[in-house]
Amino acid sequence: MQINLLVMRCKELETTRQFYELLGFTFVREKHGGGPLHYSSQDAGFVFELYPLAENDAVGNGRLGFSVKDVQQVLSQLSIANQHEFNGKQIYTVRDPDGRVVELSEQ
Secondary structure, three states: OOOEEEEEEOOOHHHHHHHHOOOOOOEEOOOOOOOEEEEOOOOOEEEEEEEEEOOOOOOOOOEEEEOOOOOOHHHHOOOEEEEEOOOOOOEEEEEEEOEEEEEEEEE
């Protein structure tokens, strides 16, 4: 089994796109029929989409984890909330623009 789709609803779509681009994702703009403009990436071997948050919806409080190239360079542009070691690897916790917890480690 493997993940093939992750859709996140975002209060600030452009700001959130920029955050995830910093982690290495490349997005393309999409719009399907009468649906909203959103961003899609297939960089990680699955479809990762950022949609605008509907007016009465709430942002989920899930946690994401990504291993990124040159984690120190990425972290130099973010505010680290926490750091810990897991299985011999340094894990850094940051928050995306919608407040979701994102764990980062070196790829």
